[in-house]
Amino acid sequence: MAAMTATAAPARPTDLVSSQAATAFARHRTPLLLGAAVVLLVLGSVLVGRGAWPGDLTVDLTGPLGSVSDWIIDNRDTHPLFLYFFGHISNGVVLSVRAVYLVLLAAGWAGVTAAVGLIAWRVAGVRLALSGVAAFLLCGLLGMWVPTMQTLALMVVAVLVSVVLGALLGLAAGLSDRVFRLLRPVLDTMQVMPAFAYLLPVVLVFGIGVPAAVLATVVYAAPPMARLTALGLRGADAGVMEAAASLGATGRQRLLTARLPLARRELLLGLNQTIMMALSMAVIASVIGAGGLGDRVYQALASVDVGAALAAGVPIVLLAVVLDRVTGAAGNGLDTPRAGSARLGWAVAAAGTVIVAVVARLVSGTTWPDGRTVAVAEPVNRAVGWMTDHLYSGVPVVGGTADWAAHFTTWILDPVRDGLQWLPWWAVLLLIAVLAMLIGTWRTTVTAVLAMAAIGVLGVWDPALDTLSQVLAGVAVTLVAGFAVGIAASRSERVERLLRPVLDVFQTMPQFVYLIPVVALFGVGRAPAVAAAVIYALPAVVRITTQGLNGVDPVTMESSRSLGATGVQQLLKVQLPLARPALLLAVNQGVVLVLAVVVIGGLVGGGSLGYAAVFGLAQGDLATGLVAGAAIVLLGLMLDRVTQPTARHFGKGA
Numbered sequence: 001m002a003a004m005t006a007t008a009a010p011a012r013p014t015d016l017v018s019s020q021a022a023t024a025f026a027r028h029r030t031p032l033l034l035g036a037a038v039v040l041l042v043l044g045s046v047l048v049g050r051g052a053w054p055g056d057l058t059v060d061l062t063g064p065l066g067s068v069s070d071w072i073i074d075n076r077d078t079h080p081l082f083l084y085f086f087g088h089i090s091n092g093v094v095l096s097v098r099a100v101y102l103v104l105l106a107a108g109w110a111g112v113t114a115a116v117g118l119i120a121w122r123v124a125g126v127r128l129a130l131s132g133v134a135a136f137l138l139c140g141l142l143g144m145w146v147p148t149m150q151t152l153a154l155m156v157v158a159v160l161v162s163v164v165l166g167a168l169l170g171l172a173a174g175l176s177d178r179v180f181r182l183l184r185p186v187l188d189t190m191q192v193m194p195a196f197a198y199l200l201p202v203v204l205v206f207g208i209g210v211p212a213a214v215l216a217t218v219v220y221a222a223p224p225m226a227r228l229t230a231l232g233l234r235g236a237d238a239g240v241m242e243a244a245a246s247l248g249a250t251g252r253q254r255l256l257t258a259r260l261p262l263a264r265r266e267l268l269l270g271l272n273q274t275i276m277m278a279l280s281m282a283v284i285a286s287v288i289g290a291g292g293l294g295d296r297v298y299q300a301l302a303s304v305d306v307g308a309a310l311a312a313g314v315p316i317v318l319l320a321v322v323l324d325r326v327t328g329a330a331g332n333g334l335d336t337p338r339a340g341s342a343r344l345g346w347a348v349a350a351a352g353t354v355i356v357a358v359v360a361r362l363v364s365g366t367t368w369p370d371g372r373t374v375a376v377a378e379p380v381n382r383a384v385g386w387m388t389d390h391l392y393s394g395v396p397v398v399g400g401t402a403d404w405a406a407h408f409t410t411w412i413l414d415p416v417r418d419g420l421q422w423l424p425w426w427a428v429l430l431l432i433a434v435l436a437m438l439i440g441t442w443r444t445t446v447t448a449v450l451a452m453a454a455i456g457v458l459g460v461w462d463p464a465l466d467t468l469s470q471v472l473a474g475v476a477v478t479l480v481a482g483f484a485v486g487i488a489a490s491r492s493e494r495v496e497r498l499l500r501p502v503l504d505v506f507q508t509m510p511q512f513v514y515l516i517p518v519v520a521l522f523g524v525g526r527a528p529a530v531a532a533a534v535i536y537a538l539p540a541v542v543r544i545t546t547q548g549l550n551g552v553d554p555v556t557m558e559s560s561r562s563l564g565a566t567g568v569q570q571l572l573k574v575q576l577p578l579a580r581p582a583l584l585l586a587v588n589q590g591v592v593l594v595l596a597v598v599v600i601g602g603l604v605g606g607g608s609l610g611y612a613a614v615f616g617l618a619q620g621d622l623a624t625g626l627v628a629g630a631a632i633v634l635l636g637l638m639l640d641r642v643t644q645p646t647a648r649h650f651g652k653g654a
Contacts, residue, residue: 053425053456060459065623072204090211093157097210101153107353109140109368112149114356116322124329132326135318142376144293144315145368151282151292151319154210158217158278163271166222170229170270174263175255180230188640190223193633194596195284195511196613200629203288204622213282213290221278228270232263272327279320280510284600287617293319297512301603306384306520307377313513317505324508384520392523405527408473413526417469421462428465429453436642439584448641451634460631466608467598467635470526474533474594479587482538486545486586487571496546506539511597515604529601529610537593541586548582549575588643595636609635 076082104112113136121129139148173180198216206212236259244258260267286294296312392402399407420428429449436445455464489496514532522528552575560574576583602610609628616625 052421053459053461057457058459059457061627062623065626069204069622076207086205089215090206093211093214094209096157097153097214100156101149104149104153105367109136109145110356110359111353113137115353118350118352120322120326124326128322128325128329132322135322138318139315140368141372141374142311142314143368143373144296144312147291147293147296147312148315148319151279151290151294151316154214154217154282154290154292155275155278158214158221158282159275161214161218162221162274162278163225165218166225166270166274167229167267169222169226171233173226173230174233174259180234183226183230187223187227189633189637190219191227191592193636194599195220195281196599196602196610197629197633197636198281199285199288199617200613200622200625203617204626208289210289210291212288213285216285216288217278217281220281221274224273224277225270228266228273229263232266232270233259235266236262268327272324275323275327276320276508279316279323280512283316283510283512286512287603287614294512297516298603301515301519304519304524305377305381306516307380309516309519310380311376313516316513317509320508320510321505324504380520387520401521402523405522405525405531408527408530409525412473413469413530416473417466420465420469425456425461432638432642440641440644444641444644448638451638451641455631455634455638458627458631458634460609460612460627463608463612463628464631464635467595467610467632470530470533470598470601470606470608471591471595471635471639474530474537474598475587475591477530478534478537478541478590478594481534482541482586482590483545483583485538486542487549489542489546490549490575491567491571499542503539503543506535507543509536511536511600514597515600519604524605526601526606528604529598529606532601532604533594533597536597537590540593541590544582544586544589545579548579548586551582552578584643588640591639591643592636595632595639599632 107115113133116136117129117133120132136148139145169183173183198220199212202212202216202219206215240258240262241254244254249257282290282292283294283297286292286298293312293316297309297316300306300309300312387401391400393400395403423431429452432452433445433449436448440448455461485499489499514536515528518528518531518535522531556574556578557570560570565573598606599610599613600606602608602612602614605611609632612628613625613632616622616628
């Protein structure tokens, strides 16, 4: 009876007051935070004043980083650390890439093309096999067979190492909660880092060349494999695992016979993502000596030779599409039974490859015939010249593409940049804190503010704000266009069907490729860099928005329709509020993807941090490059934390 009395005891007045206060704060969270921000801005203006990041709070790392760089360069051939550790890694990478490249050359163009077709046939069917053969033949017709094989050789080595490393990390994280908790923030941070940021540390240790390119690709491409492996292992059916344990299976037996087979789909998805990210990074790594197709694009963009850039860019796109389709089909076909013996099918594929390679070697040799190429650079450059003369400026009523770029720079990019740089440094930190608190938690707020403050400490405050202005402008355009197209696709099955193949192709294209069409249309500068970023980020925003709106409960939609709501009312009052988690995720992904290409836009006149990173790599000024790279990482971390939705937002959208 005493226990019942104790259970039914009324809550204390202090508990009721605390609960009511917490509820009131949660209800009025946004106005309270905005009001506090206004008060702090006024007080800060009086007590702190205005101005850029103070020089007293800046740490000059040029000297120390320069000394470290000089020491590494001076001791790279003599110090035991390089001779017996990094040297062996470098030699192993070079030998592996060279061995794969020699195998591809020995197989010849016919053997490689036959291998691609037969592998695609075994994995994905006849249709994709024909597409793969056509794609590789087109690479040869464009005169890019040797660069394609160079890129493919680098990718094979990088993907193999990335898969092994990612699978081991994912295995550890999938079987151990402690390892999972340790790895999760590291993988989260690596996921938001722009690809350019990975180049500088490896160049510092390994110098310019293939080893640095391969290792940068491995570091960039391994996290998806680790994350998806851990996800697959941790998501294994508890009933199956309990049944295996009840039958006396050991931990190793449960892993090999239950966990891994149940995680096959996630493992193949991890392989797909690793391959696509490796291709993207292998192309970008051309700036540090990777060679291949990326180097052709890089050299062409440096001389604004759009025709040559397009001739190398098309094989990159074809390679990306073929690899994505084949690995994606392998994952989708796990549950589809195939007639005949799998071993016999692969034996036939291997025998067919060898026969085609030998016959072609005897008939026409291993290299692609010189007379069977199509020169596209000159016609494309003539077309670009015609566009320069007729479409860049002076077009009646609408103006020209150069006029659009100039207006976008003058009316949007310059005001946003000047406004950010005019704000006091503490006001920028305060705004970041308010935005992070509105969307995230106090932990994400502290992380975002510290990341932005660290940029000021590094002495690159103004260049970082310039890059931030380009990101904000690009994100605004991306979200307006992406939400509009996503809403249209969610309300029309025909529009969604038309968009699906376009979005699929755009999402598989490496970042580097997007610079080619914008340079052809807009020339060089900050506006073309932002345009490339918008095109790159738009497919993800459209797809997430469409899926979020289509995922709204049909019962809720039917209820609103029965109450007489119009289509517009359903969209504004039902779909958009319930799809809020997906829309916030679209904002987050748009920000991260726009930043990734804005940084690469330093190659085409984007300026700011991207240009500093490119300059440091090109001139061997690793101090400048490393500081810019660190600032890029910090900026990406800040933007991700500010726009990353938390569990309470997903609860609101449920």
